[in-house]
Amino acid sequence: MPAAFPSLPGVAWPVTKRPITATRMEAHPSGREVRSPLYPAALYEFTLPVEGLTPDGSFPGLGTASLQALLGLYVQCRGTWGTFLFTDPTDGAVTNQALGAGDGATTAFPFVRTLGGLTETVGWVTTVTQVTVAGAAQAGGWSLTAPNVLAFATAPAAGAVIAADFAYAFLCRFVDEGVDFEHLMRGLWQVKSLRFRSTAP
Known part of the structure; x- marks a missing residue:
């Protein structure tokens, strides 16, 4: 790191x-x-x-x-x-940020942040405090792959929205x-x- x-x-x-x-x-x-x-x-x-x-x-x-x-x-x-x-103390953390929707096959989702009408990939995720799938908090079954990918052990169901609370930094x-x-x-x-x-x- x-x-x-x-x-x-x-x-x-x-x-x-x-x-x-x-x-x-x-x-x-x-x-x-x-x-x-x-x-x-x-x-x-x-x-x-x-x-x-x-x-x-x-x-x-x-x-x-x-x-x-x-x-x-x-x-x-x-x-x-x-x-x-x-x-950046003014741009370093998000809450309930939507990362994508499951399709039943994809297990990796890049971490993004929304800035006005723009959604872009963040540089380096430093901590993840919560991950939700279809609104339900996930106690496990996921991991952070450096620098900025959320990886699931099992692909989320089709249509299930994946969201997270996390902090990030600029590389x-x-x-x-x-x-x-x-x-x-x-x-x-x-x-x-x-x-x-x-x-x-």
Whole structure:
């Protein structure tokens, strides 16, 4: 399982979350255009200003070793190479999310979340607290297959709606090959802009 992005009390505002898509466009002599989406789903780029990091607990509100936690994660990932799990506090859990309907044969259902009128696959499910089939809670007979698939031992009956309560994270990579950790004063560091982007599910 990838490392988790650390809890950083020194994260400041504004935090940005940018959906990223890609489209191929071809123009015809008539003036008409043909457009094709290149990504099966949007990627999300996050930018966090981290105004306070401490290596030794000099500032209790910033934790005891928040500098080491963030710096260690970045070096562990070797910049843009490795991946980690980021839990968005505003977009990280759903309740009674419909995952699909049984057909009597299918045993695997990807975890999804609904965002407005869009339903898309989530990156990495971290915990599942309840699974229901046709409204009945299932005490067993299912398992979580990493990163994001609900697997049943026996296929749900045709027409039975499968739903779940679960938490999820975004599987991400850092955007920049270098990040500036600034030493402001003894015991206090900052990163003005930390950027990372989700990967395709």
